[in-house]
Amino acid sequence: MTTYIIKRLIQGVIVLLAVSFICFLIFRSSGDPAISMAGQYATFQEIEEVRKVFGLDKPFYIQYARFITNAIKGNFGNSFVNKVPVLPLILERLPATVELAVSAIFIAFVLGVGLGVLVSLKPYALRNRFIMAGSLVNISMPTFLTGILLIMLFGVYLNILPPFGRGETVIVGFWRTGFLTLSGVTHLILPAFTLGMYQLAVLLRLTRAGMREVLTEDYIKTAWSKGLSPMKVIFKHALRNALIPVVTMTGLQFGELIAFSFVTELIFQWPGSGNLLLTSIYEQDQPVIVTYIMLAALIILSINILVDILYAILNPKIRYD
Amino acid sequence: MTNDHHLLEVDHLKTYFYTFEGVAKAVDDVSLFMDEGETLGLVGESGCGKSVTAQSIIRLIPEPPGKIVQGTINFDNTNLLELDLKQLRKFRGNRISMIFQEPMTSLNPVFTIGNQISEMFMLHKKLNKKESWERAIEALKAVQIPAPEKRINEYPHQLSGGMRQRVMIAMALSCDPEILIADEPTTALDVTIQAQIIDLMMHLKEDFNAAIMLITHDLGVIAEIAQRVIVMYAGKVVEEGKTKDIFEEPKHPYTKGLLQSVPKLGERSRKERKKLEEIKGIVPSLYELTAGCSFFPRCPEALPICREHIPKLTTIGEFHKVSCWLYSDL
Ligand SMILES: Nc1ncnc2c1ncn2[C@@H]1O[C@H](COP(=O)(O)OP(=O)(O)OP(=O)(O)O)[C@@H](O)[C@H]1O
Ligand code: SF4
Numbered sequence: 001m002t003t004y005i006i007k008r009l010i011q012g013v014i015v016l017l018a019v020s021f022i023c024f025l026i027f028r029s030s031g032d033p034a035i036s037m038a039g040q041y042a043t044f045q046e047i048e049e050v051r052k053v054f055g056l057d058k059p060f061y062i063q064y065a066r067f068i069t070n071a072i073k074g075n076f077g078n079s080f081v082n083k084v085p086v087l088p089l090i091l092e093r094l095p096a097t098v099e100l101a102v103s104a105i106f107i108a109f110v111l112g113v114g115l116g117v118l119v120s121l122k123p124y125a126l127r128n129r130f131i132m133a134g135s136l137v138n139i140s141m142p143t144f145l146t147g148i149l150l151i152m153l154f155g156v157y158l159n160i161l162p163p164f165g166r167g168e169t170v171i172v173g174f175w176r177t178g179f180l181t182l183s184g185v186t187h188l189i190l191p192a193f194t195l196g197m198y199q200l201a202v203l204l205r206l207t208r209a210g211m212r213e214v215l216t217e218d219y220i221k222t223a224w225s226k227g228l229s230p231m232k233v234i235f236k237h238a239l240r241n242a243l244i245p246v247v248t249m250t251g252l253q254f255g256e257l258i259a260f261s262f263v264t265e266l267i268f269q270w271p272g273s274g275n276l277l278l279t280s281i282y283e284q285d286q287p288v289i290v291t292y293i294m295l296a297a298l299i300i301l302s303i304n305i306l307v308d309i310l311y312a313i314l315n316p317k318i319r320y321d
Numbered sequence: 322m323t324n325d326h327h328l329l330e331v332d333h334l335k336t337y338f339y340t341f342e343g344v345a346k347a348v349d350d351v352s353l354f355m356d357e358g359e360t361l362g363l364v365g366e367s368g369c370g371k372s373v374t375a376q377s378i379i380r381l382i383p384e385p386p387g388k389i390v391q392g393t394i395n396f397d398n399t400n401l402l403e404l405d406l407k408q409l410r411k412f413r414g415n416r417i418s419m420i421f422q423e424p425m426t427s428l429n430p431v432f433t434i435g436n437q438i439s440e441m442f443m444l445h446k447k448l449n450k451k452e453s454w455e456r457a458i459e460a461l462k463a464v465q466i467p468a469p470e471k472r473i474n475e476y477p478h479q480l481s482g483g484m485r486q487r488v489m490i491a492m493a494l495s496c497d498p499e500i501l502i503a504d505e506p507t508t509a510l511d512v513t514i515q516a517q518i519i520d521l522m523m524h525l526k527e528d529f530n531a532a533i534m535l536i537t538h539d540l541g542v543i544a545e546i547a548q549r550v551i552v553m554y555a556g557k558v559v560e561e562g563k564t565k566d567i568f569e570e571p572k573h574p575y576t577k578g579l580l581q582s583v584p585k586l587g588e589r590s591r592k593e594r595k596k597l598e599e600i601k602g603i604v605p606s607l608y609e610l611t612a613g614c615s616f617f618p619r620c621p622e623a624l625p626i627c628r629e630h631i632p633k634l635t636t637i638g639e640f641h642k643v644s645c646w647l648y649s650d651l
């Protein structure tokens with residue numbers, strides 16, 4: 001188990017290095033950074049000065065090494081636009097995105113698995129056919145449409161949930177959270193559903209397929225023959241097996257949720273890092289974009305490693321190999 | 322053993338499967354009984370309905386496509402077919418338990434064997450976790466698994482096929498059931514292990530005094546350990562009787578065919594053990610059975626009447642019944 005985790009960690013570091021290299025290439029190939037840093041109206045002399053100071057005249061690999069060492073120290077440079085350090089700029093907005101994504105994946109997992117199990121038990125019941133059809137509609141519906149429909153229905157027509165913004169927040173340590181106020185939670189509901197809707201449908205279908213397969217396995221017959229209750233057979237013996245691919249999928253999707261949350265953030269004017277990314281792309285603020293990519297990679301990788309560990313815990317065959 | 326009150330009595334059982342191809346009468350009017358502590362052999366070619374018969378007894382038939390359409394299954398003055406799930410669960414595993422053919426897939430891969438065995442004690446004996454765990458270790462000891470304290474923490478994939486089948490036996494016998502249904506418990510194992518498992522079961526049977534329904538293709542094993550034999554063909558019982566009668570004086574042409582390539586009673590030789598597929602012709606599809614005797618297309622002794630009319634099960638001796646026109650009149 002320990003070697004398994006260490007292996008995963010080493011793999012993670014390698015992937016991060018690769019991502020950083022790509023980021024570095026993006027950084028270098030999108031215009032001369034010396035010009036960007038010195039400003040549009042700088043003289044040739046000033047630009048050369050900047051180039052020297054920041055080591056941009058050094059060979060490629062030395063620059064890359066510098067980029068890495070700086071990155072490890074948390075120094076990603078300054079935003080071209082706001083002229084402030086990039087990392088704090090993003091980190092300030094990260095909690096909003098993370099809370100949104102966590103809520104979305106939580107909703108998707110709980111409802112997806114719950115409904116998936118329900119549907120798998122009586123696949124041909126009318127109600128369950130409706131659920132399946134609904135999930136298919138959901139999968140094919142783009143996020144912005146889901147968002148707008150939800151806003152129209154619950155925010156405008158029924159007027160029971162706030163349609164935009166993050167509501168009141170509280171600072172806990174360095175983390176600005178919306179979980180602790182009623183306003184924060186109600187503001188979270190619509191965007192979280194919007195963001196998680198697609199994954200909900202995917203997890204539902206995956207759970208259903210997995211359960212239907214597992215329920216025909218011999219060991220389920222054994223479980224029934226022992227006299228166990230339906231609860232035990234379904235939720236212990238069957239679901240535990242069906243969950244193995246579902247958990248993996250959830251983990252993979254969580255990274256995706258964070259990376260693609262900007263659409264939802266845009267619709268709901270959510271003050272998260274996704275929105276910041278969009279602005280930065282408009283303004284060609286390379287340091288922000290690169291840092292965002294690096295951070296997203298770091299988060300996604302960490303989650304993947306956690307998922308791998310969870311996978312091993314769920315699946316003894318992996319654990320003991 | 323001539324009591325008219327049996328431990329288990331299956332009467333006119335019909336279990337059908339409703340599929341796209343039509344209705345498969347997997348079990349078609351089967352009656353059988355089991356007495357306390359006896360070993361009953363159930364034989365017949367693949368697909369003749371042995372497993373469906375066995376699984377119907379504790380109602381494990383997947384529904385849909387399957388359905389028990391008729392019959393009674395009396396056990397301890399209770400018709401198991403009339404119970405709701407909650408009542409039925411008190412019988413399953415506790416008083417009637419089952420071992421399946423595939424030891425590789427019959428245990429849940431994500432739980433330790435200790436977890437899976439101790440579940441039985443917690444459920445039926447209302448023991449707590451710790452007591453159940455200790456009982457599970459004892460159960461493993463009883464099926465001669467070495468180092469049970471260590472094995473109990475292992476997962477099924479860490480055990481060999483033979484070991485897993487021992488675990489299944491330990492689990493099935495854990496609550497001292499009155500009936501153990503063993504559905505081809507050794508078919509998936511290699512020959513030496515097969516012998517060990519059969520010996521183990523017979524040995525345990527003495528200790529536990531359970532009646533065993535042994536489903537198998539291996540007539541050698543039946544000859545050695547069963548008191549009575551039931552021969553099934555295409556969903557029906559075609560012959561039943563004491564093992565001695567069946568082996569020495571088989572009446573039904575199908576039984577005779579089965580026995581032709583099998584060693585004599587008591588001579589269990591591994592080399593000569595043959596499978597049942599060696600009768601000429603193929604098992605009829607259950608979807609397109611003929612009007613008369615279903616063995617008719619393959620029967621070397623067929624009479625004209627056999628084509629038109631289904632023969633009835635007729636008593637021809639003590640415990641000996643056969644369903645064939647050669648032994649009954651219209
Ligand atoms: N789930 C099912 N769906 C449809 N038909 C089934 C199903 N299970 C069993 N049957 C039908 O019941 C018949 C009897 O099957 P059964 O498993 O009882 O045979 P068997 O005598 O145990 O054979 P084997 O020796 O191969 O185990 C099969 O031929 C098949 O037509
Ligand atoms: S009834 Fe006729 S066809 Fe059937 S087994 Fe007897 S002799 Fe053969």
Ligand SMILES: [Mg+2]
Nearest residue numbers: 371372373504
């Ligand atoms: Mg079978």
